[in-house]
Amino acid sequence: MWLSYLQPWRYAPEKQAQSSDSQPRCVSEKWAPFVQENLLMYTKLFVGFLNRALRTDLVSPKNALMVFRVAKVFAQPNLAEMIQKGEQLFLEPELVIPHRQHRLFPAPTVTGSFLSPWPPAVTDASFKVKSHVYSLEGQDCKYIPMFGPEVRTLVLRLAQLITQAKQTAKSISDQCVESPSGRSFLSWSWLGFCPTDPNGCYPANDLDEMGQDSVRKTDEYLEKALEYLRQIFRLSESQLAQLTFALGNTQDENGKKQLPDCIVGEDGLILTPLGRYQIINGLRRFEIEYQGDSELQPIRSYEIASLVRVLFRLSSAINHRFAGQMVALCSRDDFLGSFCRYHLTEPALANRHLLSPVGRRQASHARGPRLSLRFLGSYRTLLSLLLAFFVASLFRIGPLPCSVLLILVYLLYAMAMTLLTERGKLHQL
Template sequence: MWHSEALIQVFSDFWLNQNSANVNQLGVLYQNEELYVPTINHIRIARVLVKHLHYFVNSALPPISSPPYYQQLPTSIDQFKKTTVLGIIQKRLYTFLRHAFHWWPLDSSFRLLLETWLSYIQPWRYVSQTKPNLRSNNEEDDNAIIQDRWYSFVVDNLLFYSAIFHQILPRFFRMDLTSPHNAYMMFRITKVFSNPNLVAMLHKAEEEMYQPIFLQASTSRDIGGSYLSPDHRLNAALNVQISELERPGFQYLPLFDRTTVDTVRKLLINIAHAKKEVRTSEQAEKSSQFNFPTIWLKMASFFNPNNFSGDSDSIELQRKTRQHLEMVENQLQYIFDIAPPEVLFYDDNKDNNSNLTNGDVHKQCQHDETLPDFETTYEGKRLTDVGRHQLMNRLRTANVSYQGDPDLQPVRSFENGFLVQNLYNICCQINNQCSTTIHNLYYREDFLGRVMRAYIQPPLCLRDFYSPNKLRITSMSSKPHISLRLFASYYILFRLLLLYLILYLCYDISFITYFIILFLIIFFYGIVHGIFIKQPAKPPPRNCSGSFEDLLSNFE
């Protein structure tokens, strides 16, 4: 027996003990500390070790019922098999997986590490065929877990289920869920955790090991008072497990806690968005499957099939990806007991779920699927938590429009800051010195007025908003004015330069002649505007305050 123990000890030290020094400081590296990340072959060997250890432990003989006056003690080898994993492998494998999950890159090679973890938390998959009492007749049955046999394993390894799941969950927010590899990896996790008996065992384990504090049902009251105590306390068994496996200061988060459920809701929103993109791509692939170039390539592949990979493989891959995302969606809703209307705020197949209520607040899911989710309050439209998540992850965009003076808005990416500032100063001098003349020319009703309205900007009703206090709006009105900010745009400057190069190469004109031509073009533009555009002048704004409903309509 000591040969087996020595062999397992050597294997665990050689393959699972590289980062034991960093077990208490996950993710923290010092200046002279070397980071060790296992390779793919290393992960593959670790998985083989886990599978063989499960087979070894599960080969122990089950306890035999004996008469009350005679008790048969387990053999030494069976006792060794039952204590091997917890005594030698558990801590080192937990540290190995936590470290690898923390530093592993976001690529398809993550699947092998994921399968190693899933192999350990599913010992019922590695039972010998000679043990019919440990597994059902149908190995593919998802309910083939006998709770009485495996519940002790779930309790002894609860951190493998909860802590590592919490560590993996944020990775899927940084991964492209439309990728077939990523969708399948997420499906593998949810398929394991959606097993009904495993869900029941996890619920039972957390209820027993993470119990609420209740006041004693006795007539005498404790003067010490427990109302100031924390809401929950950890069971002693879980405390021992945390102290052995985790770093100091670790706070256990239950698997079915409200925080976890909220995170899963956000993940389901990403899944719904990815599923919609995959469905759109799948439909586009099907629509282009029978066009002329594709048919021609298929005819050519008849003579040389190695040079053509048809669209059928791509369509089949898209279909499997969509099916995996749909199954992940259903399985997560089952595991964490989330109703579909709570999640899918903007699925194209669930438009009838847009009229949801939360207290007295009416949540509106817009018909425009590009806008984030918001709610209407007495202070206006406000983003919900789902809407903030959609904006931060760029799942949706908001149509934000500048409500102030257009000449005072910040310099945009397609503008030259130097020209914006200097052209604004020139316009301010002209508008201040010639404000009366500009006003009279703009409101003329004759041909000259129509010509000048081609060059003069109309008056605007401006509003200033003050937040985050209560909604306060200060309104002001502008006068007809001159604005030259258009000439600070790189697009306009490029077109003017292109026009100059064309005229220079074709007619060899000088720079002064070019400015004269530009002046004539601008002049004739005003003449044409005065002849064909007979729109009357915009009246000056009388009251810019308006009603609150009129103000809200400007944001729609």
């Protein structure tokens, strides 16, 4: 509705013939009075749209299309000049007009002569523009010029976000080409045959909702919107190149995004206003990971909920019953102590960098050695065991001998890992 109101020439009965090169036709000068008398519809609403677009995810095809359509309307030839001319008329210094005196013919002063030069008259166009603005905003309104430095700063920020969104869309497109179909990915990950993150959480996958065609359209919309903004506000190629270079510097040597801008306080990192802006617009983010008790993590989609709860109660009972014996075994300095520490303690807990202030206060309450049976509630573990028993049955090996064989193989693996772990600790010392 707003964009239709801004283009009355599209619905005029006399339409100009479209040129053969499919270039947008120039807005006729006869529409200049309409633009001037509706100045706020062009300028103030555009500034509001800019502020809204800065808080929008431009990787979404719908949002990219919205920015593209608005930029395309304002980039019509001669329209930006008309808006700028209207702002100049509004910002002209206003003369004090005597009461009951025609605005175009002010009377000479009492002491002056009819031969003395008259003060410049207030033009009719300027009067209409000011009456339009004052009738809607009031006499004490603070008008922000559309082509002023404040709005230009917002446009540069939007151009930076568009460049960032284009890079994100390109990375998503590359993932679409390299990764298999989303349905097969989800099915295999549900069974546990794809690698998960160390915290047991699957990364969010939007590739099912955004196909290759949608990503391509998003890139086209953003590319054209950036070009239209460059035409409207006369942005130079060097300015756009600086934005691209600045975005390239936001990544470190490993290609990962840097942390948002923040300061170090008593309880940890505190975001600055710049850091909040970077997070809201997706420029930077924190690497979030689970740092609590691994036994109390939420039940995952690849786990059997009832079995996980039963195994947790069983392991809690065993840990409560044999807590003293576990501590004594893990305190030994021989190979048996190392073997027990490998299975009953969390080696990553001591080396984990606690980012949360709550976690820092609770770090002193170190958890002792304990037995964890949660891995038996995973579909991956159960399916692997069933597959092992099936293969053993092909070689005429019963369930009991197969179980003993699996235990022996695991003991050999655990002994080797224990030796490697202890050797790594010696090298660190």
